Amino acid sequence: MRRMFTAATAALTLTTAGTMLAGTPGQAAPSGWGRPVVTAAPQPGAPGLGDSYFPDYGNGGYDVGHYDVRLRYDPASDQLSGTTTILATATQDLSAFNLDFLLDVESVRVNGWAASTSTAGTHELVVTPARTVTRGQQLTIVVRYAGIPSETLVGGYTGWTRTDDGAMVVNEPEAAWWWFPSNDHPLDKATFDISVSVPTGVEVISNGVQPRPPAAEAGNRTRWIWRTTSPTAPYLAFLAIGQYDIVTDTTPGGQPVVNAYSTSLGALGPAARASIERTAEIIDWESGIFGPYPFEAQGGVAGPVDGIGFALETQTRPVYGPGFWRRGANTYVVAHELAHQWFGDSVSVADWRNIWLNEGFASYAEWLWSEEQGEGTAQEVFDFAYASYPADDEFWQVLPGDPGAARIFDGAVYDRGAMTLHQLRLAVGDDAFFEILPAWTAEHRYGNGTIEQFQALAEQISGLDLDDLFTTWLFTAGRPDVATTARKATAAPTAPKSWAKISESHDLLSH
Numbered sequence: 430m431r432r433m434f435t436a437a438t439a440a441l442t443l444t445t446a447g448t449m450l451a452g453t454p455g456q457a458a459p460s461g462w463g464r465p466v467v468t469a470a471p472q473p474g475a476p477g478l479g480d481s482y483f484p485d486y487g488n489g490g491y492d493v494g495h496y497d498v499r500l501r502y503d504p505a506s507d508q509l510s511g512t513t514t515i516l517a518t519a520t521q522d523l524s525a526f527n528l529d530f531l532l533d534v535e536s537v538r539v540n541g542w543a544a545s546t547s548t549a550g551t552h553e554l555v556v557t558p559a560r561t562v563t564r565g566q567q568l569t570i571v572v573r574y575a576g577i578p579s580e581t582l583v584g585g586y587t588g589w590t591r592t593d594d595g596a597m598v599v600n601e602p603e604a605a606w607w608w609f610p611s612n613d614h615p616l617d618k619a620t621f622d623i624s625v626s627v628p629t630g631v632e633v634i635s636n637g638v639q640p641r642p643p644a645a646e647a648g649n650r651t652r653w654i655w656r657t658t659s660p661t662a663p664y665l666a667f668l669a670i671g672q673y674d675i676v677t678d679t680t681p682g683g684q685p686v687v688n689a690y691s692t693s694l695g696a697l698g699p700a701a702r703a704s705i706e707r708t709a710e711i712i713d714w715e716s717g718i719f720g721p722y723p724f725e726a727q728g729g730v731a732g733p734v735d736g737i738g739f740a741l742e743t744q745t746r747p748v749y750g751p752g753f754w755r756r757g758a759n760t761y762v763v764a765h766e767l768a769h770q771w772f773g774d775s776v777s778v779a780d781w782r783n784i785w786l787n788e789g790f791a792s793y794a795e796w797l798w799s800e801e802q803g804e805g806t807a808q809e810v811f812d813f814a815y816a817s818y819p820a821d822d823e824f825w826q827v828l829p830g831d832p833g834a835a836r837i838f839d840g841a842v843y844d845r846g847a848m849t850l851h852q853l854r855l856a857v858g859d860d861a862f863f864e865i866l867p868a869w870t871a872e873h874r875y876g877n878g879t880i881e882q883f884q885a886l887a888e889q890i891s892g893l894d895l896d897d898l899f900t901t902w903l904f905t906a907g908r909p910d911v912a913t914t915a916r917k918a919t920a921a922p923t924a925p926k927s928w929a930k931i932s933e934s935h936d937l938l939s940h
């Protein structure tokens with residue numbers, strides 16, 4: 430789903446977080462962190478939220494409610510500058526707090542008072558306010574900054590992709606660092622206003638709706654404004670800047686649709702349109718299975734030929750790389766990214782270790798779509814997928830329930846992840862299975878979840894003890910034996926019609 434650099438940084442950041450976090454977890458700390466220590470003197474907010482894989486992603490001591498990101502961008506130079514205003518609430522008395530950010534900071538103000546700043550770790554901006562912050566205090570944090578994001582590297586890596594005609598910032602789990610300061614972990618969601626001034630003639634696409642049409646500014650420039658009113662994890666905010674054909678519409682249910690197609694796609698353009706234009710139809714179908722669509726807008730972005738090589742479930746508007754259209758339309762990747770709107774975006778991981786809750790479910794949505802399209806039942810896809818990985822294949826050594834920081838997008842998280850859900854469906858039966866999915870999205874709507882919570886819900890609804898099933902399929906190396914399950918894989922199954930598109934998608938999404 431993304432280019433990786435995290436294996437190196439995860440090891441690096443353990444030290445930083447480990448030393449600085451002791452005794453000062455800021456907010457709703459994940460298990461494993463100490464209880465808040467009651468002290469007389471205000472303490473610095475933690476530099477991370479204690480994620481098992483990425484301990485210094487996000488920060489402690491405050492909770493963000495809203496980001497106002499106001500930028501100016503020049504494609505010719507890749508120069509990005511602007512101001513982000515963060516509305517937050519302090520969750521402890523703070524002498525200092527961190528933001529996750531990489532560009533050069535000109536100034537930071539906290540409630541109007543100039544603050545001092547320094548940097549730490551791989552991506553930490555340490556803000557020391559002029560006045561101590563008290564628990565429960567409303568904070569208005571104004572950060573002014575500038576930089577060239579494509580040249581701002583961490584471990585040789587940038588999450589910002591410069592293209593021939595602009596740029597895109599679409600990445601997981603780290604994307605915000607290169608364009609706005611944030612509390613960068615799915616545990617702290619917020620609403621967004623995003624506006625970008627670009628030379629007139631350049632398009633800017635982002636999340637949500639356009640409160641007003643693009644407006645002319647001095648110097649032959651145009652400002653684009655986007656608004657997201659549902660809670661959004663920082664990595665799910667995105668920008669696509671360049672030459673795009675934009676198609677707007679309204680669904681029968683009244684939701685605004687914004688689809689955008691890079692003009693660089695050329696002969697790939699029709700296949701991109703034949704896939705992405707089916708977004709509203711697929712959302713409607715998925716709503717019948719997963720529960721009400723959680724967001725205020727819909728759409729998709731077909732990125733340029735020199736942009737990203739994968740696709741990402743950026744909230745309300747997934748972004749797709751060009752590779753998905755090389756062999757014609759591919760609605761399977763669309764079904765995958767749209768399923769993430771429920772599984773990943775509305776219900777986000779509480780800890781990146783739980784990535785199966787995103788990728789296993791979005792992959793299984795493709796199997797259900799195959800069934801819906803008459804291109805192979807989920808059982809047929811299971812049989813073929815299972816048989817396509819020999820028992821001694823390394824594939825079976827990756828644990829979808831705990832793949833490790835460097836393998837959160839391993840193919841096993843997708844394919845074995847989907848197999849796990851199919852086994853759950855066989856174990857509990859269709860009635861219970863299709864009750865569990867919408868119950869999960871309702872219970873954790875706009876929040877976070879863990880695998881353990883999902884198992885508990887599945888057990889509660891089915892009345893079955895599912896510990897063996899989850900342990901075997903998610904947490905045990907080796908190919909599980911399906912002879913003991915309700916259905917047995919045939920010896921040499923033939924490929925369902927959907928398999929070429931599903932496997933092509935997973936080859937591009939995973940690595």
Ligand SMILES: [Zn+2]
Nearest residue numbers: 787788791938
């Ligand atoms: Zn995915």
